[in-house]
Amino acid sequence: MLATDPLDGIAVFAAVVEAESFSGAARRLKYSKGAVSTQIQRLEDRLGVRLLNRTTRKLSLTDEGRAFYAHSRRILDEAREAMDALDALDAEPRGVLRVNAPMSFGVLHLGAAIAEFMQAHPAIEVELDLNDRRVDLIEDGYDMAIRIARLPDSSLIARRLAPCRRVVVASPNYWDRHGRPQHPNDLKDHDVMTYAYLDDPGTWTFKGPDGRISVPVKGRLRANNGEVLLDAAKRGIGVDMAPTFFCCDALINGELEIALADFEDDPISVYAVYPHRRHLTTRVRAFVDFLAARFGEDPYWDAWAGSSN
Amino acid sequence: MLATDPLDGIAVFAAVVEAESFSGAARRLKYSKGAVSTQIQRLEDRLGVRLLNRTTRKLSLTDEGRAFYAHSRRILDEAREAMDALDALDAEPRGVLRVNAPMSFGVLHLGAAIAEFMQAHPAIEVELDLNDRRVDLIEDGYDMAIRIARLPDSSLIARRLAPCRRVVVASPNYWDRHGRPQHPNDLKDHDVMTYAYLDDPGTWTFKGPDGRISVPVKGRLRANNGEVLLDAAKRGIGVDMAPTFFCCDALINGELEIALADFEDDPISVYAVYPHRRHLTTRVRAFVDFLAARFGEDPYWDAWAGSSN
């Protein structure tokens, strides 16, 4: 590109500001450090202004740089929207769909779904990132994410894909040895395993005939990984509260058995969430529609229960 | 620039759309045709979409191209604002000031003004385009223009720089031969020269003790150039209505003599006009301020009249 292009160097400059470093920007853009350096110098020459104060170890924006960055950010956002607008014109989804999802749900239910979706749409490529950390959709460049929560994140567009029932389970052997609780309060005599990612891991909530019940629970195993807890439950270590999408197989084959079914709390939800943009790309819309149809209000993983609720 | 820059090719694409031609865009950008061609191809490849239908002789936008152009235009406008924002931060005006002005006013009064302005501001470069055609400020890339009119163009920001009085003049010799008119109606017996750029060249307006008077005028010389008319008036060909900034020298040295002074209409105005942008560059602000101070409500070219009005 000729040096007279008014957009030249803006993307590199914004990357430097956001990475707060030339080297960081180079890594993010897959450039060389040298190229970033000359790119910024050229931009500064063209504008006749110093944008960045750089001492070998510390980087800071000048006043001019701060003003120019605000515009640069807007320019790049507009460019992203321009591409989204094109994607939104496609009848058939195309391109790369970048999805973030919780590890357990992804492994158990997204794999098959994605395979089927890709078969239906040959021009789609998928990049699936399974991760239980809370990611920043926009910052990290995802098109969308699957979130399991009580209420959707209001800063994002959310589409409910399925209910997520959670049930109290232990192995039949465990129940035989310790007795089957008839009321949530009976859990005080049990060894209850807790999941560290919850807001309040030490409290379980139920819904009885007289309304919601909260009971404190405790036990010998606390983990931030559902699979570990479920595995321990199967081995008779204790009682687990698990989403049905997660324990349905074990329920069917008898490794686990539900207790306190009459006290099951209202389900939380599986959501698809994506940033609020002017244009929703065809690939995101198509995938979300596909998942909503595939899971739905009566998801296949709750089939063991006979019918819904 | 690496091919992953999301802004790559956008400026070239917009230029092609606006020039409605690859060759035209190449000329405007001072590129080669070939470079424009590859640039557009690369952009289309990157977006995976055809933006332009091109048959050797005719160019048209696809639906995708139209959508993408709207965004491209916004991106480039934002880039221009980014540069203006930097200029607006300067205390001292810098860079190139592109000015459009009417030929006659420019030659007589802008030359000296610009010279003085440049002396006061060493970092300023000026590109002066004298032209009596109506130019499109934004389209043609001017920072500002000087306009002489009754009312400012409301689509632009206008700053009144000076009044522009217009007086009826002829050579003393002419007046001696044909008699000095005492009332606008007397002009019907005179050979009146008319200026083709006016809305209604065949009607002159005056303001008498009883309000505004319009009289039809006609004569043997009609021209679209004020200098030709003024020259003819000096040679005794007929009567001219001329702006005082234009005929002041001839009035002082006696080549021309005013008639109907008591019927002089309200002055029109000399305006500085510039596009409405978020940031006014320091160079435009400084130049407009400078001109307003230099000309003002009592411009030096009306000094022959003693005092104002």
Place this chain on the structure above:
DNA sequence: CTCCATTGTTCAAAATAATGAACAATATAT
């Protein structure tokens, strides 16, 4: 219909930009 000027594309040669290792500078850890 036949020129004719001009369009967009193509391709070898020339100009420009990116790479990647070497370098001096500087915070942090020991």
Place this chain on the structure above:
DNA sequence: ATATATTGTTCATTATTTTGAACAATGGAG
């Protein structure tokens, strides 16, 4: 204090882009 790792810049080499002329395609003028 000293060592260390990482920063931003520089420079010769490599890779990419631009140029400019040749070319086929096309719409208008006579």
